[in-house]
Amino acid sequence: MAESKIVFNLDAERTMEISTGKMANLAAGSCLVRLGDTIVLAAACSGPARPGSDFFPLQIDYREKYSAAGKFPGGYIKREGRPSEKEILTCRVTDRPLRPLFPKGFFDEVQVQCMLLSADGKNEPDVLAMVAASAALTLSDLPFQGPIGAVRVGKIDGKLVLNPTHEQMEKSTIDLIYAGLPDQVNMIEGCAQECTEAELGEAMRFANEAVKVMCAAQSELAAKAGKPKKQPKLYLVPEALMAALEKFCAPKLEAVCTVPGKQDRMVAMDTLRDEARAAIRGDFPEMSDDDFALETAKGFDDLVRTTTRRVILEKQFRPDGRSITDIRPLSAEVGVLPVVHGSALFSRGETQALVIATLGNDKDAQEYDDISSKSGLSEKRFYLHYNFPNFSVGEVGRITGPGRREIGHGDLAERSVRQVVPKDFPYVIRCVSEVMSSNGSTSMASVCGATLALMDAGVPIKAPVAGIYCGLVTGDNGDRLLHTHNIGADDHIGDMAFKVCGTREGITGFQLDLKLPGIPIDLLCEAMERNKIARNKILDVIHDCIAAPRPELNPRAPRIEIVKINPDKIGALIGPGGKNIRSITEDTGASIDVDDSGEVKIMASDKEALEAAKNRVLGCTAEPEIGQIYRGKVVSIRDFGAFVEIMPGTEGLLHISEMADYRVREVKDICQEGDMVTVKVIDIDNSGKIRLSRKAALKDLGE
DSSP, rough: OEEEEEEEEEESSOOOEEEEESSOTTTTTEOOOOOOTTTEEEEEEOOOOOOTOOOOEEEEEEEOOOGGGOOSSSSOOOOOOOOOOOOOOOOHHHHHGGGGGSSBOOOOOEEEEEOOOOOOOSSSSSSHHHHHHHHHHHHSSSSSOOEEEEEEEETTTTTTEEEOOOOOOTOSSSEEEEEEEETTEEEEEEEEEOOOHHHHHHHHHHHHHHHHHHHHHHHHHHHHHHHOOOOOOOOOOOOHHHHHHHHHHHHHHHHTTTSSSSSHHHHHHHHHHHHHHHGGGGGGTTTHHHHHHHHHHHHHHHHHHHHHHHHHHHHHOEEEEEEOHHHHOEEEEEEOSSSEEEEEEEETTTTEEEEEEEOOOOGEEEEEOOOSSSSSEEEEEHHHEOOOOGGGTTTOOOOOOHHHHHHHHHHHHHHHHHSSOOTTTOOOOEEEEEEOOOOOHHHHHHHHHHHHHHHHHOOOOSSSSSEEEEEEEEEETTTEEEEESOOOHHOOOSSSEEEEEEEEEEEEEEEESSSOBOOOOHHHHHHHHHHHHHHHHHHHHHHHHHHOOOOSTTTOOOOEEEEOOGGGGGGHHGGGGHHHHHHHHHHHEEEEEOOOSSEEEEEEHHHHHHHHHHHHHHHHHHHTTTTEEEEEEEEEEEEEEEEEETTTEEEEEEEHHHHHHSSSSSSGOOTTTTOOOEEEEEEEEETTOOOEEHHHHHHHHOO
């Protein structure tokens, strides 16, 4: 297969290249995407639907190989293992815009594998993986209804920048990942430093222009080298079975779909479905019991979805009885746990998140391998972990480590709250969100709970952050209805979950999931304004619970203080073989980190231990001052005097003439090696030599 290539301008200075036919030619569709010297491969394959499938099993995988950057993996085992959090997040951000672009009832297994082949350390590969996955599917024979484009947008010195480099992103106030069809957004994700809704809307429109070019390039390449699309087998509910279900359920379905309370509503739905199955089973003797159960489940779910959407559109009614702008009842509480550094319980209707904040020192920072960094390592000083146990939805299931969903929800909450944590705050912070119960919006509850827990711990955050999301229901005639604050039922039947977090001043984090191929950007901007109103209501509840961070850290939190010493004194602080610093830590229980610049960070369990360690550090590293009196140790004797160590590593000469206010015949008449003597610094010359006087010290002390 001959190689085909499309090169197009990304901006005035850079080009992007999409090629196919050179590698992975046995896949259904494959391509390479290149920006600068960063190259990502994507390969798409498919297999038949599994018997009994009732969902589309799309699997997106993204992996970064360290050989791509000319590096070795960190750790003992020099082979890449389970995916990192960054790889998992890239899988998620690639999956979400692609999934809605397959036809309803298509249940074939589809797998897209993306692999970083070359990393130049400048261009971020995640958005390239998104473009590569779209191009591979577009080139394949699969019924993919794309292509899509995907870009990152930053805002640097007030100017929007397309696919900024790593260095540029360090100065950016917006980090927007945007994916969509021409003039139709179908996924966004990112964070910002309290940007306005108008700024984010402007960034999306800027991204849309690049998406148009990317989509045109993929279509052009597919016309040259793509495979003809095959006719897919769609696993839809038989029309006769659907009609029988609808006839039986129609009189009762609206009442069942609008039962308040998640558990009661689920029981009512299960009862009606079972009644329908019993009533119509005899009309379909040709179907096996398994097929009948599967198809009636799919059909009943479609009826629930259609009915609930109709009620919302026609009557602006929600399954739990709220209007389209109402927020579920809110409650907030801090200080709920006795031992931890900060804790909060945030509830929104049946959704409840318990968030715990823990403060630590530099050793508690989360280190991780980073293929893009020069050292190959990076670290996080603020991180948030999200846990979703089975009991939160009243179910049983496997108890395992965090899955992709938990990692994704935690990342959204983390980047939303991170924007208000002071960069010069000396502590490492870990927040853990334990979802106690869930009926939608647990990630947004985690944002609110984290804000409360941080303020309870005394972390001086810039401003409280709250999160909420907006849903969308569209009708067959094109009607669209936005509704605020989804519950689980809204998520199931709705077309959109648009999550926005922020302060009263602006947006700090956002994420869009769509079940539609795309929506106009203007509609998403309208949803942002709707979210802003609801966000401010939640911030009122947070303010009523705790108006500001506590003026002091929680008494149980460790104490940290930073002192600056002369870098030349680092050796004196550490001592031979680490003797001095080890003695301080063992005697006080404090943890001490010394930077090459002379910055010493002292962390202790309480204020008393902190002060003791601080005094010892300053004692080891203090500079001698003329006129100050010291208690020092005689380290050597000479005929003309004695050398006295007045502080660790610092010696001065006590001349025989300065030992007493009378004539001293021999030094040994006054002191011996190892004796402690009181001396006063009477001079320090330009070379740093120190002259000491015992008689001056005794005179000043009146002895």
